[in-house]
Amino acid sequence: MDKDSKIYIAGHLGLVGSAITKNLRLKGYNNLVLKTFEELDLTDQVAVQQFFETEQPEYVILAAAKVGGIVANNTYRAQFIYENLQIQNNVIHQSYVHGVKKLLFLGSTCIYPKMAPQPMPEDCLLTDTLEYTNEPYAIAKIAGLKMCESYNLQYGTNFISVMPTNLYGPNDNFNLETSHVLPAMVRKIHLAKALEDNNWDSIRNDLNSRPVEGISGEASNEEILKILNKYGISQVDTTVTLNLWGTGKPMREFLWSEDMADACVFLLENRDFSDVVKESKNKATGTSEIRNTHINIGTGKEISIKQLSEAIQKTIGYKGVIDFDTTKPDGTMRKLTDPSKLHKLGWKHQVELDEGINMMYRFYIKGLK
Numbered sequence: 001m002d003k004d005s006k007i008y009i010a011g012h013l014g015l016v017g018s019a020i021t022k023n024l025r026l027k028g029y030n031n032l033v034l035k036t037f038e039e040l041d042l043t044d045q046v047a048v049q050q051f052f053e054t055e056q057p058e059y060v061i062l063a064a065a066k067v068g069g070i071v072a073n074n075t076y077r078a079q080f081i082y083e084n085l086q087i088q089n090n091v092i093h094q095s096y097v098h099g100v101k102k103l104l105f106l107g108s109t110c111i112y113p114k115m116a117p118q119p120m121p122e123d124c125l126l127t128d129t130l131e132y133t134n135e136p137y138a139i140a141k142i143a144g145l146k147m148c149e150s151y152n153l154q155y156g157t158n159f160i161s162v163m164p165t166n167l168y169g170p171n172d173n174f175n176l177e178t179s180h181v182l183p184a185m186v187r188k189i190h191l192a193k194a195l196e197d198n199n200w201d202s203i204r205n206d207l208n209s210r211p212v213e214g215i216s217g218e219a220s221n222e223e224i225l226k227i228l229n230k231y232g233i234s235q236v237d238t239t240v241t242l243n244l245w246g247t248g249k250p251m252r253e254f255l256w257s258e259d260m261a262d263a264c265v266f267l268l269e270n271r272d273f274s275d276v277v278k279e280s281k282n283k284a285t286g287t288s289e290i291r292n293t294h295i296n297i298g299t300g301k302e303i304s305i306k307q308l309s310e311a312i313q314k315t316i317g318y319k320g321v322i323d324f325d326t327t328k329p330d331g332t333m334r335k336l337t338d339p340s341k342l343h344k345l346g347w348k349h350q351v352e353l354d355e356g357i358n359m360m361y362r363f364y365i366k367g368l369k
Contacts, residue, residue, distance in 0.1 A: 001029070001059060001102075001269055008033040008057035010042060010091055011064030016106055016164070018171040019261035020061055027265065033057055043086035052094040059268065060095045060103040062088070062144075066137075068178040070245070070331050073134040084140035092147050096157055103159040104268055105148050107141035109253075109296065109337055110134045111163060119300060119338035122163075122292045131332045145294045152273045153290060160267055160276070165298035165337045168356065169257030170363050176212050176231045181305065182254060185312050186357075186364055188242055192233050193318040196240040203228075209368045232325075240320035245328035248306030253298050253336050256351035256359070263297045266347045275345065298337030299349045315357050 001007070007024065011017035012034045024032060033055055040051055042064050066076075066083040073080060088105070095103045112120045113128035130138050141163075148159035172183040179187070187206075194202035203224060204217030215227040228234070232243035276293045303311070309322050342348075351359075 003028045004031050005029070005058045006031045006033060006056070007059040007061065008035075008055065009061045009063060010035075010087075011062070013171070014063060014065075014067075015167055015169060015172050015257050016260065017061070017063035019169060019257040020063060020264050022170075023258065023261040023265045042090055043083055045086075045090050048090040048094050049097075052098045056098060058101050060091065060100050061264070061268075062091050062103060062105045064091075065106070067173075067180075069180045069184065070133050070329065072178040073137055074132075074329075077136045080134075081136035081140050084137060085143060088140065088144040088147060092144070092151065092159065095159070096151050096155055101158065102268060102272070103148065103157070104264055105144050105159060105161045106264070107145055107161060107163045107294065108137070109163050109165050109298070109335055110138045110332075111142050111145070112335070114332050118334045119336040120296070121338040122294055122296060122341060125292050125294075133329060133331055149290070149293050152293070158273050160271070160273055161294035162264060162267065162297050163294055163337075164260045164263075165253045165255050165296070165335070167255055167257045167260055168360055172257070172360070172363075174210055174364065174367075181252065182308065182312075182357075182360070183364075185244070185309055186316075186361055188231065188233060188244075189309070189312050189316050189318050190361070190364065191228060192240050192242045192320055193316050195228065195233060195235055196318060196320050205368050240318075242309075242318075242320065242322045244305070244309060244322065244324050246305065246324060246330040247326050248304060248309065248324040250305050250330045250332065251302040251334045251336065252305060252308065253300070253302045254308075254353055254356070255297065255299055255349060256356040259349045259351050260297055263342065263347050263349075267295070267345070271345055276341070295342050295345070296337040296339050297342060298339045300337065300339050301353070302334065302336045303353060311354065311357055312361075315361055 009017050009021050012021045041047055064087055066080055114131040115128050116124045145161035148161045151157045152159055168182040173179045174183050174187045208217035212227050234241050279288050279290055282289050
């Protein structure tokens with residue numbers, strides 16, 4: 001890519017897209033095309049076609065997606081599969097039609113089977129059953145990476161698919177209804193700490209910045225305590241308890257979003273689809289097959305949900321109780337990526353989890369009114 005290459009970043013306001021946008025700007029790329037949802041609905045086929053005809057981007061980064069945590073994935077199953085398929089189909093196809101030089105498609109490691117080998121290599125894709133709670137989202141992302149792979153093989157396009165592990169960082173989603181585990185935990189422990197300190201100014205400030213189900217800092221103490229209790233934060237006498245879903249035993253891998261962005265830009269600048277093609281023989285038919293050309297982006301390191309809660313608790317200074325509701329689902333017990341393909345391509349992460357949690361909490365506090 002040249003510094004003045006026209007680059008369209010779909011989903012530039014989200015956790016992934018904003019980190020990639022920042023990385024590109026820091027590296028001197030100055031011809032970025034950015035559209036909000038109000039300006040361009042990517043589920044609208046005609047609107048996407050017209051956008052590509054007008055803008056003619058040379059490079060496309062597809063970071064736009066409907067995303068959420070375990071509750072959102074399991075609740076809004078139809079929306080997750082429909083909207084993600086629509087976005088992908090429209091953007092990937094129009095990139096082909098309008099001769100985009102390179103496209104980067106971002107998926108998720110939830111594409112891998114529930115009982116995948118650990119760490120998860122790219123080759124374990126489609127070898128077993130998916131985790132039920134996020135199956136619709138995972139199927140959409142599998143379709144996206146296979147669409148990129150298929151267009152490359154049939155049309156000679158240069159579309160690269162990457163599957164980042166669990167991300168966290170600036171511009172993360174702290175909505176308690178839809179957020180992923182780490183940002184949700186940061187906010188809950190922050191609120192639990194404020195309640196523990198009887199710091200109602202801090203609680204009201206938080207809810208004014210990010211209302212929960214319409215409850216802001218203007219609500220009564222009783223209303224605020226009720227909504228906090230709904231999301232696992234309660235107080236009996238002077239003891240504050242934070243109740244989290246599951247057993248706390250699942251192991252998770254976390255990657256700082258700006259590290260992920262650096263990996264993506266590295267691949268855009270230095271690698272092509274041809275660098276990840278691995279041809280194999282079908283033993284039954286003797287024919288050549290090309291599969292699993294996507295690339296994991298991760299650290300190769302994991303931590304239990306319980307250990308994560310303790311690390312965040314230490315960072316924030318909360319001294320109350322953290323319990324786990326074992327009647328609630330855990331999701332997949334382990335989701336550790338094998339990032340060896342990416343390492344061989346020349347990139348490795350820089351930010352370790354303890355440092356990242358500290359940066360994450362500073363970002364959260366900065367965002368409060």
